[in-house]
Amino acid sequence: MEEDLAEYIRFLTIERGLSKNTIESYMRDIKIYLIFLKKNQLTTWDTIDRYAILSFLQQLKEEQKSAGSIIRMVSSLRQFHQFLRQEKIATVDPMTHIDTPKKAQTLPKVLSIKEVENLIETPDTSNTLGIRDRAILEVMYATGLRVSELTELKLDDLHLSLGLIQTIGKGEKERILPLGNLAVQWTETYLNHSRNRLERPNQRSKYVFLNHHGRKLTRQGVWKNLKIIVKKAGIEKQVTPHTLRHSFATHLLENGADLRTVQELLGHSDISTTQIYTHISTHRMSMVYKTYHPRA
Structure with a gap:
């Protein structure tokens, strides 16, 4: 799984040309996800289903992660699993029926x-x-x-x-x-x-x-x-x-x-x-x- 993550990072860097900061953000999110998978003995991509994803998101809520952090995590996982499916590293995409949580719109603070x-x-x-x-x-x-x-x-x-x-x-x-x-x-x-x-x-x-x-x-x-x-x-x-x-x-x-x-x-x-x-x-x-x- 670590090797597949490394392959994904190469894809983001070379083919998509994303900035260093954006790539680091994706990598941080997915490393947290991999720790959860390892802890729950989910060692191959095809053993991960919708319920595993929901369990992971619930864990983030229990850790009192902000709504913005969870929304970003869902986006990171969605793109990562799409990559795994497109590259035939995995045969299923567990993110298919996962909805992105809605974030309450807050106006950014400004100075006079x-x-x-x-x-x-x-x-x-x-x-x-x-x-x-x-x-x-x-x-x-x-x-x-x-x-x-x-x-x-x-x-x-x-x-x-x-x-x-x-x-x-x-x-x-x-x-x-x-x-x-x-x-x-x-x-x-x-x-x-x-x-x-x-x-x-x-x-x-x-x-x-x-x-x-x-x-x-x-x-x-x-x-x-x-x-x-x-x-x-x-x-x-x-x-x-x-x-x-x-x-x-x-x-x-x-x-x-x-x-x-x-x-x-x-x-x-x-x-x-x-x-x-x-x-x-x-x-x-x-x-x-x-x-x-x-x-x-």
């Missing part, structure tokens, strides 16, 4: 424009890391980059004289994004005054944002630094790197941008994914109305 400005202006720009953090926040809010896209940003991806950057998103799709004047200015300040201090002379890096060891800043590093900045800014909301992406999209729509443009900027393959932000805008409009209209 004032909160974003407060957050961005919090890093102490009198020091090397403060300048770097200010540049990171400016770039994230100016472009709506995913945190993985930010950490993978290379020097060759910057076209600051044109006010543009290029990035590779999900599904290896490239997109070119405009940078606002402030983001360009702070990126240039970082490159001219901070990055050369962070980079080690004997350890040149092609990546834009570096940690204090001179290596590429990781996703975990961005999360950790942001948590500290949010606390310093006195923002009570739970803020993640994705919150800036959500805020970027919401503020664009609230100020009149059309949905198709926002879809392109975010790198969504399906416009239905982008439409969640129209719901946020409507929700926020309703909240503002109830707060400020004298007869609401």
